[in-house]
Amino acid sequence: MTEPVGRVVIVGAGQAGADAAAALRMAGHEGEIVLVGEEPSPPYARPPLSKAFLAGEVGEESLLIRSPSVYASNRITVRAGTAVARIDREAHEIVLASGERLGYDRLVLATGGEPRRLDTPETARASNVLTLRTLADATALREYMRPGARAVIIGAGYVGLEIAAAARARGLEVTVVEVAPRVLARVTSPVVSAFFERIHREEGVEIITGATVDGYEVADCGDVTGVRLADGRVLPGDFVLFGVGMVPRTELAEQAGLHVDNGIVVDDRMRTTDPDVFAIGDVSSHPDPRNGGLRRLESVPNASEQARIVASVITGSPRPYDATPWFWSDQYDLKLQTAGLAAAYDDLVVRDDPADGRRLTVLYLRGHVVIAADTVNRPADFAAARKLIAAGKPVDLDVLRDSGVPLRSLVATVAKGNR
């Protein structure tokens, strides 16, 4: 019998931190919970920032993950606008930027990341070179969302393309510059990349792949007026947005001597190299249950799942992490849903014509086993693919290739005893 845990301090009040606080209460943790966040607002959802919020369809209120009163009524202390300077592991305390010390019995690091910038001296000085991660970022970006304004987006990942779609919806002229030979190169296959490139071009976005930024044109006021490519082209813009990924915020962990390797390294129960310190969400470098090795995932479902895991571990009924990762992205009327990780596949099956229409299902296989899937506006296929991936059993490739046969019908053949 272990004695109940006293105070849990959570550093980082994003999705992972907020969900961890709630999950701890739901799992029966009786002790104190303190949620420390750097940003001024109570925990809010980030996904709409690059979608509905940016497009002006929803306001700030609707972003909150929970009503602010919920924390107090569940004895969760939220300390917003509070930066943490360091962790004193020996004393079991965190030291706030103000110098105040806050003791913990268990510490959960949910520090997320910050957007990567490819700054030059010009862009570092300019007020119109932006990134998007926080509500403050999105609020600043929204100021530029005026019909006829010209946006140059550097990076064609999820965030860059979602912003491109939202900007088009607001009537902006949009150019996306990508160094890789295709969009979404880091997260999907060439087939899906080509599909999204076609859609964005049809929607009026100029997409330039395989392009290197050589420099920036600058006005007297210091703001950037254009992006110069290596081939000499200049892309005029009223603002520039870097959508080139994020850097995990590991500095507190590093300074505290915890193991860091592309994120804070944890085991399958979210424990760092200190048994009283955990890391969850975008910042955790966690074991890949299927392929071995460490991986880091930047997604809400992963943040929420790891929050539930850490709560189960701290409350003494540990559940190991074994979720199939999934992601979504909304662009125009397209809902991209991805299940699994399309890495190291040896075959793929395309069930629609990627050169036409607004629907697509692509399945990735290793041997005859479905390991990942991308679906666009095909939620039923997404649901079926998740089950096929979780089952991890060989499927009949002829049936898989036959678009006339619903994917769902394959689930029964592999899912015996799986549900």
Add this chain to the structure above:
Amino acid sequence: MTSVAVNEKEHSVPVVVYVLPDGERRKVEAVDGRSVMQTAIDALVPGIVGECGGEMSCATCHVFVDEDWAGRFAPVSEDEAAMLEATAAEPTEFSRLSCQLPCTLETDGVVIHIPDEQ
């Protein structure tokens, strides 16, 4: 609820009754207009996840509206119908995405069954 409403004026908060997979019932007072999903998340009712924050992208706020209450909400939209095909638990004719169900005095007392997986 601390007291039984004696007249309409006092009884001005819509109540939602969540039935967990193990049969436990949780009675929650909602803010008028807030969704059944958000109300569950606020009240720390387990089993309604709502990972996408109500954007109809994740289907993790799937619920079964009790048969007696099914008609009280606006019908399923095309987008919602599509996402209901992506639920983890097998959908039924009473399946809804709870982010699409506003709590109002119209729905006061509504019984919502939570599936065993999202």
